[in-house]
Amino acid sequence: MKNFLKKKNKLFTKNLVKGKEVYGESLVKLDGVEYRQWVTKRSKMAAAIAKGMKTFALRENSTVLYLGASSGTTISHFSDICEKGTLFALDFAPRVVRELVVLAEIRKNIVPILGDAAQVDDLAQNVTMVDVVFQDIAQKNQTKIFLDNVDMFLKKGGIGYLALKARSVNVAEKPQKIFNRVREELKPRVKIIEQLNLDPIEKDHCMFVVEKK
Numbered sequence: 635m636k637n638f639l640k641k642k643n644k645l646f647t648k649n650l651v652k653g654k655e656v657y658g659e660s661l662v663k664l665d666g667v668e669y670r671q672w673v674t675k676r677s678k679m680a681a682a683i684a685k686g687m688k689t690f691a692l693r694e695n696s697t698v699l700y701l702g703a704s705s706g707t708t709i710s711h712f713s714d715i716c717e718k719g720t721l722f723a724l725d726f727a728p729r730v731v732r733e734l735v736v737l738a739e740i741r742k743n744i745v746p747i748l749g750d751a752a753q754v755d756d757l758a759q760n761v762t763m764v765d766v767v768f769q770d771i772a773q774k775n776q777t778k779i780f781l782d783n784v785d786m787f788l789k790k791g792g793i794g795y796l797a798l799k800a801r802s803v804n805v806a807e808k809p810q811k812i813f814n815r816v817r818e819e820l821k822p823r824v825k826i827i828e829q830l831n832l833d834p835i836e837k838d839h840c841m842f843v844v845e846k847k
């Protein structure tokens with residue numbers, strides 16, 4: 635199966651739950667198959683694909699740790715793609731985790747977890763080793779949190795995605811300077827495969843794609 639579809643500059647994933655949208659996205663039928671539009675302005679992963687990202691590690695059977703799942707916009711597309719996989723969907727805000735629980739009732743590959751991404755030892759009670767770590771949390775110490783989770787949960791050779799929000803690290807500093815510094819922080823711990831600036835879709839954001847050594 636193709637993991638996502640690009641048509642006329644729009645992205646789509648094959649809908650796992652027929653007839654149901656998740657966040658107001660369009661449902662379209664192509665050759666008798668129902669797809670959901672993956673809206674680039676609503677998802678940093680979709681924005682990275684739109685900006686030309688080449689490394690797409692999600693497969694039908696992938697096990698994924700998603701840090702900062704919120705109410706499930708992006709992870710619902712991961713759920714379409716990793717149809718037979720397992721998606722650990724973590725967030726520390728009880729309100730959004732309640733929405734994730736509702737989503738997980740109809741999307742059985744999603745495992746909602748209420749927890750803090752910074753507390754990796756606590757997470758180990760609920761999370762196994764994974765093929766992919768994806769992080770989208772607006773925190774000052776987001777790079778450290780990402781690396782700690784990669785160390786703890788990502789299999790050797792597995793792929794990590796860090797959606798970095800420069801303004802959360804430091805509002806006063808130039809984003810490019812922050813991106814350069816984060817690159818240096820990542821280098822000794824993981825192999826950097828790609829770095830994409832998500833401007834103008836996501837202002838002052840960058841996506842790092844890394845491989846665990």
Ligand SMILES: C[S@@+](CC[C@H](N)C(=O)[O-])C[C@H]1O[C@@H](n2cnc3c(N)ncnc32)[C@H](O)[C@@H]1O
Nearest residue numbers: 702703704707708725726727750751752770771
């Ligand atoms: C930008 S939103 C994520 C949007 C989501 N990735 C999507 O595309 O659908 C950031 C989320 O990270 C969560 N978050 C921030 N810090 C966190 C932490 N330390 N542990 C767990 N979740 C965190 C917030 O509660 C928020 O829901």
